[in-house]
Amino acid sequence: GAGGAGSDKPAIDLYDIMSSEHLIPILSNKEVQETLRAHLPDGNVVSGSEKELRESVQSPQFRQAVSTFSVALQTGQLGPVLAQFGLPEEAITAANEGDMQAFAQAMEKHYKKSNEETDEKKSSDNTMDTN
Amino acid sequence: MASGEWCLIESDPGVFTDLIHGFGADGVQVEEIFSLDDDSLEQMKPCHGLIFLFKWQQTDSSTANMVKDSRLDEIFFARQVITNACATQAIVSVLLNCTHDDLKLGSTLGEFKDFAQAFDPQMRGLTLSNSDKIRDVHNSFARQQLFEFDSRDEKKEEDAFHFIAYIPFKGRLYELDGLQEAPIDHGPISKDAEWTDTARPIVQQRMQKYSEGEIHFSLMAVVSELRRKYERELEQVLADPALTDDERNAKTSHLSMLIHEEERKRESYRIENLRRRHNWLPFIVELVKAYATHGALIPAVDKAIVAKEAEKKRETDKKRKRI
Missing domain, CATH: 1.10.287 (Helix Hairpins)
Structure with missing residues (x-):
């Protein structure tokens, strides 16, 4: 038989993740919206609304880019590129090894907000809304 | 022989329409055709050419009805010398043979036609692939590369697509296929009907053949704006x-x-x-960061891996069953 081939880690497409149930709550976050909006194509459109972000993420052109990104990440070619974005060392190492799971863990270790932090944020947001 | 790189561009009515405008031509646009019924064709009137696209593969193409006489000087037919240029080649083939008032060819294509008309199909093809102006417009529709990298998994999308144009020319229907030596003459167009009515059975036959062979194809029409x-x-x-x-x-x-x-x-x-x-690279990086910030990255990746493994298992099972 063709031994070995079966033991390869299956390549995953990050786009499948980005169109998952997590996307809507993340895109409705005002801070995220602001950060992402800065990286939309110039002259894109009108308002830079949440709808526009959602449409961009759902566009075949974006999907294509994410698929390329996914392949590059899992073939270990993305490390040097990601280093330019100032990602944490551990995430770069995982990217150099093409290890998506290790990459995800390194990213969360560095960026994930603790629960208290998020709760605090929420309550302060609420106060602002009621004022 | 052909100098310069031609990028692969997408087969999409929006890309083709803007490509035409990028060449400086005006008054026409490209529409995708999903059905060849009367209503669909009626909406496309006046139609100046049909472009049939499909994944290229070696076929037993017949060489019957090839034009070998002086019509070769009148019809603008260029042989395809490089693969990636075929979208532009098909569009240029339709536009340079169109005499309808609605089409304004513009200087780039007009000059190209004047220059290349006297050549034989092979030389016309070379001239087209060496045209800096036309190539630059074509390449401006290439997908933005995130960065230079070896895209092993992208092979499936790099399949060579091939384009064939059908055009009416002086009362007859011609097929322009850059991989052939000459235009193919499909006979006279019925006087009291649209030329697309004459083209319909021929195109339909081709669609039928490709559907049976599970060859991916699509059909575009160059129509008046x-x-x-x-x-x-x-x-x-x-x-x-x-x-x-x-x-x-x-x-x-x-x-x-x-x-x-x-x-x-x-x-x-x-x-x-x-x-x-x-x-899109900076956007993607920020989105991945946002996933990490919200603690959504690990669960999403895990879920995707589980799904992928399940899919892989299904495929292996299928293969086993076949053996």
Whole structure:
């Protein structure tokens, strides 16, 4: 038989993740919206609304880019590129090894907000809304 | 032989329409055709050419009815010398053979035609692939590369696509296939019908053949700019004294809706092309960071891996069953 081939880690497409149930709550976050909006194509459109972000993420052109990104990440070619974005060392190492799971863990270790932090944020947001 | 790189571009009516405008030609647009029934073809009137696209594979193409006489000097037919240029080649083939008043060819294509018309099909093909102006426009529709890298998994999308154009020319139907030596003559166009009616059975036969062979294909039409067509019709309706007010209102609102739809389409082409040319890398990095910040990255990756493994298992099982 063709031994070995079966033991390869299956390549995953990050786009499948980005169109998952997590996307809507993340895109409705005002801070995220602001950060992402800065990286939309110039002259894109009108308002830079949440709808526009959602449409961009759902566009075949974006999907294509994410698929390329996914392949590059899992073939270990993305490390040097990601280093330019100032990602944490551990995430770069995982990217150099093409290890998506290790990459995800390194990213969360560095960026994930603790629960208290998020709760605090929420309550302060609420106060602002009621004022 | 052919100098310079030609990028692979997407087979999409928006890309093709903007490509035509990028060449400096005006008055026409490209529409995708999903059905060859009367209604669909009626909407495409006046149609100047059909472009049939499919994944290229070695076929037993017949060389019957090849044009070998002096018509070779009249019909602008160029042989395809490089693969990636085929979208441009098909469009240029239709435009350079079109004599309809609606089409304004513009200087780039006009000069190219004047220059290359005297050559044989092989030399025309070389001249086209060496045209810096035409190549630059073509390449401006290439997908933005995130960065240079070896895309092993992208092979499936790099399949060579091949384009064939069908055009009416001086009362006869021709097939222009850059991989053939000459245009193929499909005979006279019936005088009291649209030329597309003559083309329909021939195109249908091809579609049938490819459907059976599970070959992916699509069909595009180069048509007069629809917005201008509807505006002309609107003027006629408004000036027609034979219409009752109700009839006029109904027609006016229908045409206004169609015009609005064309404007919407034009705007979405514009945005799609912006997206196509955009470097999405910083956006993706920020989105991945946002996933990490919200603690959504690990569960999502895990879930995707489980799904992928399940898919892989299904495929292995399928293979086993076959053995």
